[in-house]
Amino acid sequence: MIKASLRGLLQRKLRLSLAVFAIVLSVGFLSAILVLSATLNAQFSTLFSTINQNVAVRVEAGEPGPRAPRLTAAQVRDLAATDGVAAASPEVSAEGVVPYRAGDDTPVGTDQALGFGVDGRDDPLGLVALREGAWPAAADEVAVSAHTAEQARVKRGDRLKVYLPVLNEPRTFRVVGVVGIAGGRDSLAGETMVLFQEAFAQQTFYGETGVYAGVSFSAADGVSQELLRDRITAKLPSGFTARTAAEVNDEQAAAVSTQFDFFTYILVGFAVLAGVVGVFLIYNTFNIIVAQRTRELALLRALGAGWGQVAGSVLLEALVVSAVGATVGLSAGIGLGYWGEAALAEQLTMDPVPVVVAPSTVLLAYALGIVATMVAAFIPAIKASSVPPVAAMRDLSRPDRSLLGLSLTGAAFALPGAGLVLLGALADLGGAGFLVLLGGAVLLLLGSLLLAPLLARPVIRALGFVLGRGQAGRLGVRNALRNPRRTAVTAVALTVGVMMVGTAATVIESFKSSLTEALGTSAGVEVLIQAQLNAAPDGTQGFDPKALERVRAIPGVEEAAAWHFDAADVAVAGQPQFVFATDVAQAARMFSMKTVSGSLRSLGARELVLDENTAEALGLSAGEQTKVRLGPVERQYTVVAVYEPTPLVSGILVGPAAVADFNGPLAMQGLVSLDEGVDAAPVVAQVEQIMKDYPGVRVGDRQSYVEQSSAQLDGLLLGIQLLLVVSLVIAALGILNTLMLSVTERTRELGLVRAIGLSRGGVVAMVNVESILTAVFGVALGLALGVGLGAALTQALIRLKFATAITVPWTQLAAYLVVAVLAGVVAAILPARRAARLNVLDAIAYE
Amino acid sequence: MTTAAPPQSRQRAETAAARAAGVWKVYGSGEAQVVALRDVDVELERGRFTAIMGPSGSGKSTLMHCLAGLDSVTRGQVSIGETAVTGLSDAGLTKLRRDKVGFIFQQFNLLPTLSAEENILLPLAIAGRRPDPAWYATVIDTVGLRDRLHHRPSQLSGGQQQRVACARALVARPEVIFADEPTGNLDSRSGAEVLAFLRRSVTEYGQTIIMVTHDANAASYADRVVFLADGAIVHELTSPSADAVLDTMKSLDRRDGR
């Protein structure tokens, strides 16, 4: 029995190779993620062990940040005197120290821009070493890392403009030295590094000289990291912690790795989608193979094989297929992981490390491949085992089983699902509305997949009126209709991916059009100034609101409003929140804000206004008092007004006076309105000039603002579209697979139509029409579900005032349909060619 | 004769409907070589019902396939009407089948997705021609299928299915209909119905039919019976009785030493 099924496997290797491919894809993505994240961890561990190679113990403030405590020089000396300390390197540093490129005077664009203070002696821990020149010895001198010198295009003796955080302005320095990083590197991971005279750095970064953020210690021979840590901890001033280098390494490596989470999510998405679609493909393949082997299976049964043996033979086949697929997929994943690591290392100017394949990666890869295949092959195996021995003697054609049971089950999922979706969209359920909606969406999707065979008939018939031109086309339509289950299962591989894209596209399009509309109707905000953030906004990134004075002086500018934003450790009424600080009277004017209660006037200190939804969530109303905590400062505020939220303005607004409690004085956003009939473009250019002193601040017109606001969403859409491409590829393979099997099954019919005069072209057209109909059905179902869900989600957002109208992205949807047709055509190439090449005589020959 | 007779069959009655000249058909090579047809010369007249008979493996199907342009010949010439079949491209053969030839096979004659009526009209639909309503009605009535037109093949008996196949071959009025054991899968009564119908279409409407058969009784419906043995034509009878055909077959079997 085992031998028989293995032999059968070899004979069907072409058909099964597609099932294998589906497994390869999904296992490949999964193992790529696992390999990549393990390798990246190894990469960053290497990186941080370079940084900390001579460090045994590091002392830092327990809670870092602008308000963190500092160590005095005396405290550093005291700690350095601890028994077992070999050397101590106190730290003066800041982030956001951005050098400007010589020549075009633009900030060097990088995520990591570090500034240090150095005391003029060589680094006792050997992390940085002078390559040429000298350490900075005066306030107007700096040294830079070799990578920075290259990026900023400066050499020793040149002038270098550097933006200084805290001071919030650029200054010009003289480059007196160039340093390299331990291990002969130009940078650790692509960061820029400017080194200042210590006293200047302390004064600039910390506001006073003689203080340090932390200290790194190396240990004397024979003193373990742990021992030294414990000794130092005993002498630490409060608010500081001491950790061993090993602890620091792990922590830093983990923190950096999370930056690649987005990447990981996309790959996980690929793996899951490829897995789901793969299950459909495998299910279909085994189902058709079992249908074709009915006679053979019946003969086995007639010869005395038990049903368990028959089912077992199918499952054994599935096991072999999945093992092959998982092995190939794992290798592909390792390759992909290697490539991804190399690409990232290249981008971050780091040396690549060898790939890391953990045993758990191998285990998971095989588990996914085998479990997915076995699940997919289970129903076909049961079906195979239920073939009665008498089928060996009967004609092959079995009547189509009724779709009733399946459809009833589908309806039992889909109807409550649709109900929940409507409930979530229309009823006022607060935050739970989205959960209800998403739960309903899952039910609706499951139900629709089960209903797909029932839907296939009318939909394909209707589509057939459009596509089924000519006799060949009509025959193609009939073929697509003849086995609705098969057509549906083949088509729905597309549905899942398309539904995701359709939902996202509808929500994003609605959001964009709502935003455009809101910007258009509110008193004409024409120019927007926006800070690019690389940390939670707290007032330390952005521009000085004083710069807006110069903006207001530009001819044609009507009003310019500064918006500050604090989202770092903010609580209102005891709940984590974020707050905006601006002139509320001006905001009310510029954005046509509508009052629900109270009055929207300029706010004094300890006054706030908030939108209806937030007010409800926090249980606040106009006239009430509440606690507002900004970092360590907690004060009692009065609610002055409650307003209606719009896609542009929502949340808690405080007056400019509150900015004093923010971590920094910088504004995140500047909104500029213009006099009637003034062209925005020249104003944008002038504002850009003014904002040049603030690296990371962008200036644009209204449209660029809409695009920027939805940039993240567009990124999400792009990610989902990539998912769609993957599912499209697998689904096209599924269609190809089904058509190949159908062509084989219908050899005799093909011979017959050829014998009575259908040309080769006609046969190709027939197969094409069937393929396109299958693809279009899958996509149409997906789009219908996607647009429906997207509209429901948007409706829920409208209720929360995040959007104003549902906009269906018709052109995008049309593009997806066109892509589906193309996928259908491509998938049909091989089967159509095989069908057209059939020898008429072979096709009609009797067995 | 009625007015609904296919016109071309009478106009060019003098030329043969199908002709084979010095046809050889060899399968395989070396040890495995099989000579299925050896130097066959045969001319099949218009407006007549010709049966091809012979023992199993004698080359009947092969001859028919070669005549119909379904298979290529190793040597020799085949023509249908005035069209030389030998050397035609696939497109040429498709056009030939579309315009000049009708087929009735032993089984699996019909597309399962189409109704009886759609199956009958399929060749015309493929060729993009409209059926002549009077002729269509005549054919349907002759095969007696009027009340079965909207059934699917799976809802028809074997005999009814074969009658649908006959109607399909007739409705396009091809120059020649090739039938390979059209009654091979039928019981004697259904078989007789189909044969009577084929006979009528020749007698009344002047259709040309070439039929391969095993069955002496079936052959007795034909105007002419050509006997094949070992790939060569060995004998022929005109307007034979079933007994005469049987006798000839017996003598052929004896010749084969069986």
Ligand SMILES: Nc1ncnc2c1ncn2[C@@H]1O[C@H](COP(=O)(O)OP(=O)(O)OP(=O)(O)O)[C@@H](O)[C@H]1O
């Ligand atoms: N494709 C092929 N390859 C090799 N030999 C073939 C092929 N087709 C037919 N033959 C051989 O050619 C010879 C004639 O076959 P053909 O099918 O014409 O016989 P037939 O008279 O129709 O027989 P039957 O009455 O059994 O249908 C036989 O010996 C057969 O084995």
Ligand SMILES: [Mg+2]
């Ligand atoms: Mg034969």
